[in-house]
Amino acid sequence: MSRFILTRLALLVPTLLGVLMVTFLLLYVAPGDPVQAMVGERADAETLARLRAELRLDDPLYRQFGHYVGGVIRGDLGTSYITRRPIVNDLLERFPATLRLAGAAMLFAAVIGISVGIYGAWRPGTWTDRVATFVAYLGISFPVYWVGLILILVFAVHLRWLPPSGSANPVYLILPAITLGMRSIAFLSRMTRAAMQEVLQSDFIRTARAKGLSQSRVVLSHGFRNALLPVVTVLGLDFGSYLTGSILTETIFSWPGVGRYVLTAIDKRDLPAIQGSILFLSLVFVLVNLLTDLLYARVDPRVAYD
Amino acid sequence: MRRILLTTALVLSACGDQGSDGTLNYYFSYDPRSLDPALSTDVPTGEVVSLLFDNLTQFDADAQLKPGLARSWETDAAGRTYTFHLRQDATFHDGRPIKAQDVRASMLRALAPGSTGGRNWPLYPIQGARSYSAGEGKEVPGIVVRGDSTLILTLEEPLNVFPKLLAMPVAAIVPTPTPSDFDQRPIGSGPWKFVSWSHDDAIVLTKNEGYWGGAPKADSLRIRIIPEPLTQAAEYEAGQLSVVEVPLGETRRWEQGHANELQRRPGLKDLYVAINTTRGPLKDVRVRRALNHAVDVPTLLATVMSDRGVLAAGAVPPGILGYDSTRAPYGYDPAKARQLLSEAGHPNGFSIRLWRTQRAELARLAQSIQQNLAEVGIRAEIVERDASSARAAVRNGEADLFLTDWWADYPDPENFNYPLFHSRNKGPGGNYAFLSNASLDSMILRARATTDEAEKGRLSREIDARVFDLAPWIFLWFPVDVWASQRDVQGWRFPLVFTGQRWMEAERTR
Numbered sequence: 001m002s003r004f005i006l007t008r009l010a011l012l013v014p015t016l017l018g019v020l021m022v023t024f025l026l027l028y029v030a031p032g033d034p035v036q037a038m039v040g041e042r043a044d045a046e047t048l049a050r051l052r053a054e055l056r057l058d059d060p061l062y063r064q065f066g067h068y069v070g071g072v073i074r075g076d077l078g079t080s081y082i083t084r085r086p087i088v089n090d091l092l093e094r095f096p097a098t099l100r101l102a103g104a105a106m107l108f109a110a111v112i113g114i115s116v117g118i119y120g121a122w123r124p125g126t127w128t129d130r131v132a133t134f135v136a137y138l139g140i141s142f143p144v145y146w147v148g149l150i151l152i153l154v155f156a157v158h159l160r161w162l163p164p165s166g167s168a169n170p171v172y173l174i175l176p177a178i179t180l181g182m183r184s185i186a187f188l189s190r191m192t193r194a195a196m197q198e199v200l201q202s203d204f205i206r207t208a209r210a211k212g213l214s215q216s217r218v219v220l221s222h223g224f225r226n227a228l229l230p231v232v233t234v235l236g237l238d239f240g241s242y243l244t245g246s247i248l249t250e251t252i253f254s255w256p257g258v259g260r261y262v263l264t265a266i267d268k269r270d271l272p273a274i275q276g277s278i279l280f281l282s283l284v285f286v287l288v289n290l291l292t293d294l295l296y297a298r299v300d301p302r303v304a305y306d
Numbered sequence: 307m308r309r310i311l312l313t314t315a316l317v318l319s320a321c322g323d324q325g326s327d328g329t330l331n332y333y334f335s336y337d338p339r340s341l342d343p344a345l346s347t348d349v350p351t352g353e354v355v356s357l358l359f360d361n362l363t364q365f366d367a368d369a370q371l372k373p374g375l376a377r378s379w380e381t382d383a384a385g386r387t388y389t390f391h392l393r394q395d396a397t398f399h400d401g402r403p404i405k406a407q408d409v410r411a412s413m414l415r416a417l418a419p420g421s422t423g424g425r426n427w428p429l430y431p432i433q434g435a436r437s438y439s440a441g442e443g444k445e446v447p448g449i450v451v452r453g454d455s456t457l458i459l460t461l462e463e464p465l466n467v468f469p470k471l472l473a474m475p476v477a478a479i480v481p482t483p484t485p486s487d488f489d490q491r492p493i494g495s496g497p498w499k500f501v502s503w504s505h506d507d508a509i510v511l512t513k514n515e516g517y518w519g520g521a522p523k524a525d526s527l528r529i530r531i532i533p534e535p536l537t538q539a540a541e542y543e544a545g546q547l548s549v550v551e552v553p554l555g556e557t558r559r560w561e562q563g564h565a566n567e568l569q570r571r572p573g574l575k576d577l578y579v580a581i582n583t584t585r586g587p588l589k590d591v592r593v594r595r596a597l598n599h600a601v602d603v604p605t606l607l608a609t610v611m612s613d614r615g616v617l618a619a620g621a622v623p624p625g626i627l628g629y630d631s632t633r634a635p636y637g638y639d640p641a642k643a644r645q646l647l648s649e650a651g652h653p654n655g656f657s658i659r660l661w662r663t664q665r666a667e668l669a670r671l672a673q674s675i676q677q678n679l680a681e682v683g684i685r686a687e688i689v690e691r692d693a694s695s696a697r698a699a700v701r702n703g704e705a706d707l708f709l710t711d712w713w714a715d716y717p718d719p720e721n722f723n724y725p726l727f728h729s730r731n732k733g734p735g736g737n738y739a740f741l742s743n744a745s746l747d748s749m750i751l752r753a754r755a756t757t758d759e760a761e762k763g764r765l766s767r768e769i770d771a772r773v774f775d776l777a778p779w780i781f782l783w784f785p786v787d788v789w790a791s792q793r794d795v796q797g798w799r800f801p802l803v804f805t806g807q808r809w810m811e812a813e814r815t816r
Binding site (some may be wrong): 030032034036037039040041044045046047053079080083084085090149152156158162163164165166167172187252253256260261264266267268 | 487532537699
């Protein structure tokens with residue numbers, strides 16, 4: 001097991017180097033000019049040239065790249081062109097907010113999605129199952145943007161039960177977590193339902209029932225345990241994408257996370273901030289995937305990594 | 307069960323409370339770049355700098371120039387040397403008195419090479435400032451300190467608008483030397499003191515009890531960062547924001563539902579299509595006039611912009627010296643447009659590219675303009691880019707037409723005529739039409755230099771008439787701003803220039 005972890009961690013280096021190179025080249029060829037974005041209106045050619053030189057944008061590509069990689073190896077993701085703050089600090093300041101939101105969304109989605117899925121498999125075809133299936137489809141079909149605004153309108157503006165946006169205390173998590181988790185509820189419930197249905201047909205379930213175990217024991221302890229593998233896959237993938245790509249939810253709910261930071265950086269052509277964010281988020285994504293793989297082994301003893 | 311639900315709802319509502327009656331709640335659409343005046347290139351930074359710091363001069367909400375740290379000033383007969391007399395009762399938030407030497411040090415700090423501010427132009431008129439900023443000089447000879455309370459600024463050339471430039475955020479006075487975290491925890495001298503800044507979330511300020519101009523009426527000001535306009539509106543409707551700009555698409559609904567809360571007035575802004583006067587058929591003034599006749603501006607204003615604008619017949623908006631309300635716009639006249647195109651040798655029209663940024667309200671506008679142009683035979687392809695890419699392309703002269711707007715930084719015809727139409731400012735300077743006209747240039751420079759206000763008014767009117775005649779833009783309208791303020795908020799007006807509202811009089815009355 002430890003060898004597996006070490007190998008996977010070692011593979012991180014070429015993966016991140018690849019990400020770094022592709023990002024660097026893409027940003028280099030992309031249109032737009034960070035200096036133009038920095039100066040606002042009313043600039044002059046001399047100021048633009050001076051800033052370009054100060055930011056080393058006139059250096060040849062290989063030198064810029066070398067300079068950047070050198071910094072990354074020393075753990076320095078550079079300084080934002082716009083804010084003049086170290087990018088590592090900016091990311092570390094915002095990541096806890098993203099983690100809170102992703103965690104809450106995942107928890108919400110797991111509890112609801114898995115419960116609905118188990119119920120659907122246990123009592124297929126009932127009206128509750130049908131309604132749950134329909135709601136799951138809605139969850140997949142409605143865009144995050146629309147769901148978020150409707151939730152704000154209903155629960156914050158009309159009912160005034162919840163704050164519209166912001167992050168002052170845990171109550172502020174409720175609406176964005178629901179918005180972000182909607183899609184996962186849909187996937188998780190469908191995935192759980194399908195996997196459970198398959199498992200509930202197995203011989204060992206029949207045996208468990210024959211032993212005289214209670215229905216809930218059969219479904220939860222014997223059935224669900226064996227249906228967990230695909231569910232863990234969905235949880236891992238969705239959690240990874242929530243940690244790296246909840247830009248829309250963060251924007252609608254004024255949530256001060258990494259997603260908005262990336263968006264602002266792209267908007268301002270803040271090259272080091274974009275590169276640093278992508279590198280950081282790639283690292284997070286790869287680590288979440290690794291954790292998911294390790295969870296497989298915990299969930300299913302047949303999976304072994306040696 | 308009902309009781310549990312009710313209790314939960316009450317607890318949740320209490321959690322959503324945004325502060326006591328002494329707190330006012332404002333917002334920015336994005337996080338300021340920094341709280342350091344030297345880095346104030348964006349609007350949120352400029353606004354918060356104007357709350358935390360003082361300048362020699364300042365604007366009120368109606369964009370009137372007022373004394374700031376300078377209680378008075380005078381200029382020599384030529385209009386080239388300005389002498390400022392500083393008030394002696396002003397102190398920084400840490401208690402240090404503000405002296406003329408601090409003003410000089412603040413200006414040198416903003417101008418210092420390597421400051422990467424990029425928006426030093428308000429200080430460039432000072433003799434030697436530009437070369438100092440470029441690292442070519444060790445001193446700025448145009449800044450001379452006389453004692454603790456007199457500052458003499460000599461300019462490269464006479465410039466009547468100079469006192470207004472000193473109200474810009476980059477010219478704010480800071481206590482030097484500044485600590486290393488100054489951009490995060492600033493010490494100013496303004497009506498509000500810094501409390502906290504949580505990035506992308508909120509900035510909290512508290513009133514400066516010892517402010518020379520009297521303390522603000524409210525105890526604290528909380529500035530939230532809320533990027534989405536519809537969320538901003540929802541925050542206001544939920545009672546969490548003291549004021550809000552009414553989203554464009556929501557204008558009609560708010561006019562009915564919030565009639566008593568609305569403030570409506572023309573901003574010092576232009577919405578226009580810049581015509582690159584150096585490209586293909588657009589070099590011909592007849593073609594540019596034809597474009598103006600081809601676009602049905604009144605219909606666009608009513609349908610796309612909910613009538614939030616005043617039709618433009620020039621670039622200088624109402625309320626600015628030089629605005630001429632008697633001049634009629636070009637007017638929608640497709641037949642005349644076709645005739646002008648024929649006279650210019652394009653009876654079958656031509657193909658052209660109309661650039662725009664991704665701002666949602668510009669999308670429908672660009673499509674309508676495209677359709678209008680098609681009706682007179684001009685085939686316009688819409689090029690949509692993010693703001694940075696579009697700006698870079700337009701400034702490099704790669705765009706035929708560019709749908710954009712211009713907001714005045716300070717209330718003066720110079721803020722329109724010089725950046726937007728003087729040949730010195732082609733491209734990055736703001737002259738996206740790349741207009742280059744010697745007689746116009748000369749008039750603009752004379753209007754900048756004269757010390758005679760009547761002469762300046764006459765010249766500004768002439769300049770605007772000449773610009774209208776040369777048609778470097780498709781003149782659309784001067785946007786009208788619509789803001790709402792809560793019924794319990796008194797003493798707040800939305801400002802005509804972005805630094806004009808310092809929240810001194812605003813308070814909650816309930």
